[in-house]
Amino acid sequence: MEPYEKIYVKPSFLKTNHGKIGCEVCHNGDTKDPDWQTAHKGIIKDPTFPDADKTCGECHEDITSTAKNSLHYTLAPFGGVIKARANKKDKRVFEKVCQAKEKHCSACHSSCGQCHVSRPDYVAGGFLAGHLFQEKPCMDTTCASCHGGRVYAEFTGANDEYPADVHHDKEEMTCMDCHTGKEMHADATGVASRFDLPERPRCEKCHPDVVSKKPKTSSHAIHRNKVACQVCHAVANKNCFNCHAGTDKKGLPYFKSNETRMLFKIGLNPNKTKDRPYNYVVLRHPPADPRLFDFYIKDGLSDFNKLPTWKLDTPHNIQRITPQNKTCNNCHGNVSLFLQKNDVTDWEQKANAGVVVPQAKIPKPLKEISPKWKP
Amino acid sequence: MKSLLKKKCHRAGLIVVFAIAVFLGPAHGYAKAETAEAKSECITCHTDVKKLIRLGWKIEKTRPKPGKSAETAGKG
Structure with missing residues (x-):
């Protein structure tokens, strides 16, 4: 993706409900300053993380109230696994483990904006469609950005000699056909693994x-x-x-x-x-x-x-x-x-x-x- | 006769004024909206591809992106 494409705002976005909200309302910055360097002072690239309540939550409170504790937001089970395996007896050692976890593991989280507006930060962002909000993100640009190595490759048949998932191949289903918004936005507080989330997909x-x-x-x-x-x-x-x-x-x-x-x-x-x-x-x-x-x-x-x-x-x-x-x-x-x-x-x-x-x-x-x- | 001519002129004048108002009214409003949009420097810049490309080059020269570590190897 070219650098300019990542930040190009389609004029049609300005006619949408989200586009009618002033840029500074969500992103801060100075809208009247013609100098891009000073205009971007204090800019918030992703105003939906870590707290979406003051942006998306203003209108979509029913979703943000649970989504802020969802698996994609908190990666809580990841932390649980590291904590279970970490040396908890030595406080100094445990702190170092937590720091390493923050540096390496916590970078993989997602947010409202990193699914519905841009690609995740993990792949250096970039608008999905000129800042137009995508109610149902495209799995090839959104889900695949983080899950491309294993799950997406299996699902689409990218692993040599192994067939694609029948749901993808024959039914042309996407990730979101099973992993609905209800699951994505579900509160995962206290959930030890994604397999324990009550809203997870069920074959039956x-x-x-x-x-x-x-x-x-x-x-x-x-x-x-x-x-x-x-x-x-x-x-x-x-x-x-x-x-x-x-x-x-x-x-x-x-x-x-x-x-x-x-x-x-x-x-x-x-x-x-x-x-x-x-x-x-x-x-x-x-x-x-x-x-x-x-x-x-x-x-x-x-x-x-x-x-x-x-x-x-x-x-x-x-x-x-x-x-x-x-x-x-x-x-x-x-x-x-x-x-x-x-x-x-x-x-x-x-x-x-x-x-x-x-x-x-x-x-x-x-x-x-x-x-x-x-x- | 004179008063009849006056009346006719007056009526024609009103029609012309009304026509101008009808034609220019919405356009004037649209122009106003455009001005309000144009006042946002964010929009002026972020909807201009050429500007963004040129700025991108400038930024790249002064602040190259850190990118990913060359030491990364294997699949995560």
Whole structure:
């Protein structure tokens, strides 16, 4: 995007309700000063962060009152994970970890403006459409800016040899068809993970038959509530390993992650809930590493083993037919699909004890079920 | 005769004035709105592509953007 495009205001914006509000009302600055340098003194680039109450909230109070505590605004679960793994006994060390977290992790937040007006700051901003407010942002320029590495690539089929999600390919659905405004703007206070947000997308919303008492497909009757939907209907996802963060000589933050692997691993559900009662879920390895913040402080994440490094995941590459669901025994007895001890590095064994599938829990091979079978 | 001519002239004058008012009224109002918009230097500059491009070059020369660290490697 050319620098001028990022800040070019379309004249048509001035005719909209938002365009009729004076620039200075939201952004400060001096509207009468012809010298751009002095006119921009005290300018607020994104007036919707960290507090949208005084801008968007003036008219959209019903949305900002919850959105300011949403997952995109606060990234609260991220902080929760770092805190759980951090050295909390030594106050000085903990403070250093918090500083590193602020520098590296907290830059990824979003805001009203960074979804509905411009691209997120994480990708250096720039108006989506000449400052025209987008009620439903375009997923290719908005969502993909931050989720382009894993989820967006899976969803759109950008990973070589792996198909796009059937919802994208056949139904031409976008992120927002499942991840509605209700979810995006939901108050996430006290939510430990995005999977615990009550407003999150649910497959059964569009596929109620699957969870009904008498589903049309026998495999749904057999596996209902035992395996997560993605265990049968997702394909390999992107896994990252060994991330280290630091600051270079110019003072710019950097990270280095070693390898990226496309894998499909089923693990035990580490946190069964009423909504997620499954025995088996799909896992993904994020770029977590106990030495993540060693540049700033040694042993900052001394409680690293408190959480698994193979995390619950919902890959966004859903298919009706997948390699593992073509026949019963493509999964049953197929040890390579299940996370084993030897898939996990030595230093991660303890952290992942709750998700590694022991031999005894790998489903035994079956005689193929007759198509006439009825639940 | 004279008074009849006077009346006719008066009526024609009124019509002309009314016509001018009808034609120029909204245009005058529009011009007023334009002036109000033009008073905002923000709008004058941010809706002018040429100006923004030239300013962009100027800013780039005096304050180059820090960009991302060259040491970053791998996928985040």
